[in-house]
Amino acid sequence: MTIPVSSFSSRLIRRWYGFVALVLSHAGIATRYRRGKAWIDRACGAAIVALGVRQLVR
Numbered sequence: 001m002t003i004p005v006s007s008f009s010s011r012l013i014r015r016w017y018g019f020v021a022l023v024l025s026h027a028g029i030a031t032r033y034r035r036g037k038a039w040i041d042r043a044c045g046a047a048i049v050a051l052g053v054r055q056l057v058r
Contacts, residue, residue, distance in 0.1 A: 024030050
């Protein structure tokens with residue numbers, strides 16, 4: 001049985017976001033996330049800038 005890629009991707013994305021919503025709905029985890037959110041945002045921003053610089057250098 002062959003599953004079309006778009007169907008597989010759609011299922012995977014729905015499961016991922018459902019998992020994230022379920023995890024972040026727990027008070028303890030949500031509190032820890034909010035405390036570290038600024039650093040998580042900085043790290044993700046740095047990664048995006050690094051990828052942009054890498055593209056410029058190529």
